[in-house]
Amino acid sequence: xxxxxxxxxxxxxxxxxxxxxxxxxxxxxxxxxxxxxxxxxxxxxxxxxxxxxxxxxxxxxxxxxxxxxxxxxxxxxxxxxxxxxxxxxxxxxxxxxxxxxxxxxxxxxxxxxxxxxxxxxxxxxxxxxxxxxxxxxxxxxxxxxxxxxxxxxxxxxxxxxxxxxxxxxxxxxxxxxxxxxxxxxxxxxxxxxxxxxxxxxxxxxxxxxxxxxxxxxxxxxxxxxxxxxxxxxxxxxxxxxxxxxxxxxxxxxxxxxxxxxxxxxxxxxxxxxxxxxxxxxxxxxxxxxxxxxxxxxxxxxxxxxxxxxxxxxxxxxxxxxxxxxxxxxxxxxxxxxxxxxxxxxxxxxxxxxxxxxxxxxxxxxxxxxxxxxxxxxxxxxxxxxxxxxxxxxxxxxxxxxxxxxxxxxxxxxxxxxxxxxxxxxxxxxxxxxxxxxxxxxxxxxxxxxxxxxxxxxxxxxxxxxxxxxxxxxxxxxxxxxxx
Amino acid sequence: xxxxxxxxxxxxxxxxxxxxxxxxxxxxxxxxxxxxxxxxxxxxxxxxxxxxxxxxxxxxxxxxxxxxxxxxxxxxxxxxxxxxxxxxxxxxxxxxxxxxxxxxxxxxxxxxxxxxxxxxxxxxxxxxxxxxxxxxxxxxxxxxxxxxxxxxxxxxxxxx
Numbered sequence: 001x002x003x004x005x006x007x008x009x010x011x012x013x014x015x016x017x018x019x020x021x022x023x024x025x026x027x028x029x030x031x032x033x034x035x036x037x038x039x040x041x042x043x044x045x046x047x048x049x050x051x052x053x054x055x056x057x058x059x060x061x062x063x064x065x066x067x068x069x070x071x072x073x074x075x076x077x078x079x080x081x082x083x084x085x086x087x088x089x090x091x092x093x094x095x096x097x098x099x100x101x102x103x104x105x106x107x108x109x110x111x112x113x114x115x116x117x118x119x120x121x122x123x124x125x126x127x128x129x130x131x132x133x134x135x136x137x138x139x140x141x142x143x144x145x146x147x148x149x150x151x152x153x154x155x156x157x158x159x160x161x162x163x164x165x166x167x168x169x170x171x172x173x174x175x176x177x178x179x180x181x182x183x184x185x186x187x188x189x190x191x192x193x194x195x196x197x198x199x200x201x202x203x204x205x206x207x208x209x210x211x212x213x214x215x216x217x218x219x220x221x222x223x224x225x226x227x228x229x230x231x232x233x234x235x236x237x238x239x240x241x242x243x244x245x246x247x248x249x250x251x252x253x254x255x256x257x258x259x260x261x262x263x264x265x266x267x268x269x270x271x272x273x274x275x276x277x278x279x280x281x282x283x284x285x286x287x288x289x290x291x292x293x294x295x296x297x298x299x300x301x302x303x304x305x306x307x308x309x310x311x312x313x314x315x316x317x318x319x320x321x322x323x324x325x326x327x328x329x330x331x332x333x334x335x336x337x338x339x340x341x342x343x344x345x346x347x348x349x350x351x352x353x354x355x356x357x358x359x360x361x362x363x364x365x366x367x368x369x370x371x372x373x374x375x376x377x378x379x380x381x382x383x384x385x386x387x388x389x390x391x392x393x394x395x396x397x398x399x400x401x402x403x404x405x406x407x408x409x410x411x412x413x414x415x416x417x418x419x420x421x422x423x424x425x426x427x428x429x430x431x432x433x434x435x436x437x438x439x440x441x442x443x444x445x446x447x448x449x450x451x452x453x454x455x456x457x458x459x460x461x462x463x464x465x466x467x468x469x470x471x472x473x474x475x476x477x478x479x480x481x482x483x
Numbered sequence: 484x485x486x487x488x489x490x491x492x493x494x495x496x497x498x499x500x501x502x503x504x505x506x507x508x509x510x511x512x513x514x515x516x517x518x519x520x521x522x523x524x525x526x527x528x529x530x531x532x533x534x535x536x537x538x539x540x541x542x543x544x545x546x547x548x549x550x551x552x553x554x555x556x557x558x559x560x561x562x563x564x565x566x567x568x569x570x571x572x573x574x575x576x577x578x579x580x581x582x583x584x585x586x587x588x589x590x591x592x593x594x595x596x597x598x599x600x601x602x603x604x605x606x607x608x609x610x611x612x613x614x615x616x617x618x619x620x621x622x623x624x625x626x627x628x629x630x631x632x633x634x635x636x637x638x639x640x641x642x643x
Contacts, residue, residue, distance in 0.1 A: 007561065009584070055582070059544060091535075124570045
């Protein structure tokens with residue numbers, strides 16, 4: 001007979017015996033004999049799938065069974081003993097607090113004096129901020145207040161991922177950029193502003209699109225990720241990369257007058273996929289460029305993100321984990337939804353199916369960036385603006401349908417017939433099904449929906465103008481205003 | 484309830500101060516009678532989370548096995564664990580609950596704060612603040628919870 005040592009918490013299920021004698025030839029036989037004798041022990045030791053629970057360590061004498069030859073099939077002698085040892089571990093709420101082993105300079109002492117007198121921050125907290133490394137995805141509407149306040153608060157290292165240049169239409173909300181910065185890379189403009197606020201901050205610039213290929217490499221040198229992007233592929237990419245690298249994802253998004261924020265991927269908390277396992281179909285949710293956004297809204301939400309980042313670094317307060325904050329600026333109401341971790345979440349669930357980064361453009365139903373522009377999308381031919389220009393110049397018989405809103409039409413138009421998308425079902429009789437119809441909107445999303453609607457209603461010669469009037473302005477006629 | 488001698492309690496707190504800014508951890512050996520966890524010895528353990536010792540702790544299973552064997556030779560058992568929270572309140576964290584698996588055992592947490600002298604990093608010393616104990620209650624992993632438990636400090640040496 002060999003001995004199995006039972007730890008204190010499991011003794012209620014072993015007849016209070018600290019040591020159980022069993023007859024066995026292998027470790028597996030010994031464990032089977034144990035749970036045959038004490039069936040109540042089974043659920044404490046094994047999962048429903050019959051696997052040893054992750055926190056249960058089984059030791060044969062001094063060796064972890066997982067690391068010995070033959071593992072559970074290793075032979076045992078009567079003089080051997082098996083110990084069942086649940087693991088002992090724990091830790092602080094922050095996933096990665098910085099080492100506080102750096103000091104504040106006298107300049108920093110005076111700069112952060114209003115922080116230093118807060119008991120929740122103090123010198124120890126300020127040192128944590130100084131050692132913290134935060135990565136912001138995007139230096140746009142959300143990224144502007146986010147990075148500016150984090151820099152001002154004394155976060156030591158700020159990484160920024162962005163590849164855009166500053167455009168005039170950014171200036172009403174992206175307060176990190178000024179009028180003279182139009183045309184400059186956003187990263188350079190942001191760096192100047194941040195350095196002007198706080199020269200102590202180290203800025204790490206990543207002038208690239210965040211991709212499945214580079215995300216893990218970029219994330220690895222940061223403690224907290226703040227997602228300030230406005231598209232679904234990047235949002236899912238950031239989420240999955242955060243879950244895979246075990247880093248919290250401080251999230252916000254904005255649309256017109258409303259915004260939402262949460263902290264995803266924190267220990268024990270839900271991730272973005274627990275909330276939205278699948279992206280919406282392309283075109284259903286317009287981007288800010290299509291739908292418009294109140295300029296101060298990203299200011300509000302970016303500062304919510306900055307606040308959550310600082311709290312995570314300090315380990316103070318109640319983080320926005322498992323809660324979705326909903327902000328409606330027209331009503332000026334803040335609401336909160338409880339979010340639950342989905343045990344079957346493909347990303348952070350018990351048995352994740354997302355174990356590496358995937359093609360997120362494809363996942364979100366968009367043509368992959370590496371492939372040429374699609375000629376067809378859901379059965380609708382996609383017309384490029386250059387083709388439209390050529391055919392218009394050749395005076396071909398084309399009917400141009402504009403499905404934007406009247407206020408957009410007033411800003412810029414291509415001479416199309418205006419029927420806003422929502423009115424199309426009632427006004428479809430205005431259209432001649434025998435003619436070749438090219439549908440356009442601002443970016444190509446709403447017009448795709450309109451074209452699909454027309455195709456379903458018997459229109460056979462319908463095209464969608466890829467990229468909409470914005471592409472026209474960029475590639476054909478810059479005199480058409482961009483908005 | 485947790486009953487602990489002043490000497491053992493002081494040893495736990497000093498261990499936290501010495502380990503600052505990293506987390507310390509250790510094992511409480513004693514006996515349990517009618518819902519009372521009596522500490523006889525507080526045994527310092529090595530924090531094996533050297534990758535992230537400032538915010539994580541872990542005790543090597545081998546060390547647990549040895550301490551369990553030694554305790555059993557004296558007719559005692561492992562009845563709890565202690566660790567420190569550098570610059571964080573002496574309240575259990577989500578990670579603490581997720582990683583706690585010893586139902587019926589006491590989890591003792593001490594807040595340790597940095598005491599900066601002369602604004603010099605190398606002069607940072609830990610100072611133990613409050614110490615709290617939490618009993619891991621419940622019948623299984625699914626319904627376990629950490630509940631605050633009263634701590635009775637016995638003067639002088641520990642009680643057996």
